[in-house]
Structures are given as structure tokens and as C-alpha cells.
Amino acid sequence: MRILRSLxxxxxxxxxxxxxxxxxxxxxxxxxxxxxxxxxKALQAKTRTHTTDFGTEAIGCITxxxxxxxxxxxxxxxxxxxxxxxxxxxxxxxxxxxxVRCQIRGFYVGDGCYDFDICGVxxxxxxx
Numbered sequence: 756m757r758i759l760r761s762l763x764x765x766x767x768x769x770x771x772x773x774x775x776x777x778x779x780x781x782x783x784x785x786x787x788x789x790x791x792x793x794x795x796k797a798l799q800a801k802t803r804t805h806t807t808d809f810g811t812e813a814i815g816c817i818t819x820x821x822x823x824x825x826x827x828x829x830x831x832x833x834x835x836x837x838x839x840x841x842x843x844x845x846x847x848x849x850x851x852x853x854x855v856r857c858q859i860r861g862f863y864v865g866d867g868c869y870d871f872d873i874c875g876v877x878x879x880x881x882x883x
Contacts, residue, residue: 783826783827784824784827784829784878785869785871785873785879785880786881786882787823787827788819788833788835788844788859788861788869788873788880789868789869789871789882791819792837792844814837815836815837815839816835816836816837817834818832818833818834819832820832821851824848829848829874830850831848831849831850831851831856832848832849833846833847833848833849833859834846834847835847835859841862842863842864843860843861843862844861844862844869844871845860846858846859846860856874857874857875858872858874859871859872859873859874860872864879867882867883868880868881868882869881
């Protein structure tokens with residue numbers, strides 16, 4: 756029985772290690788971020804109740820839950836904001852207690868497109 760438990764622990768450990776070695780799959784994450792940011796802009800155009808106003812420039816922020824990020828291979832959740840005047844996007848993937856796992860940076864480049872650097876991997880995402 757003891758050998759069986761030890762074998763089960765080794766199998767589980769190897770499975771987790773191989774999943775981590777494969778790393779996150781950015782395919783589609785940039786599009787998910789762009790979709791949420793564009794939806795936030797559309798909402799802010801209708802009502803300004805959820806905007807943080809610093810002087811005359813608005814900052815719009817979004818989050819992606821653990822369940823949303825899990826589909827892309829990331830552990831934790833994401834929080835990012837877009838600054839209205841410069842269209843700069845800054846954020847991070849955070850672990851369960853809020854520590855930064857990796858950075859998300861980017862810019863709105865126009866026509867519904869964003870250039871992101873998601874955890875060191877560049878991605879361009881456009882919304883039709």
C-alpha cells in the first residue's frame with residue numbers, strides 16, 4: 756500500500772511538472788484582453804460611472820478571473836488598465852494572494868487592435 760501511494764505521488768508530480776514545462780499558451784489571450792478592453796471603452800462611452808478620473812484623462816481597468824486565464828495556461832488572475840490619453844496598457848498576472856507572476860504591457864494601436872507583451876511574449880490582437 757505504501758509503494759502504491761509513493762507511485763501515485765510520483766505520477767502526480769510528473770504530470771504537474773510536465774504541464775508547467777509546457778508553459779502558458781498565449782494564443783488567444785491577447786484577443787480576450789482586447790475584447791474586454793474594447794467592451795470597457797464602449798461602456799465608458801455610454802456612462803462614466805465606472806471610470807477613475809485623474810484630471811481630464813480616464814483610466815479603464817479590467818480583470819480576467821482564474822477560470823478565464825486557465826484556458827490559456829496561466830495560473831492566477833489578471834488585472835490591467837488602459838490610460839485614456841496615451842492608450843498605454845499596464846497590468847499583470849497575479850497569483851491567488853496578489854503577488855505578480857508576470858507583467859502585461861501594451862498599446863492600443865488603432866482600428867480595434869492592441870500590441871501586447873504578455874509575460875515576455877509579444878502578441879497583436881484585433882477585434883473585428
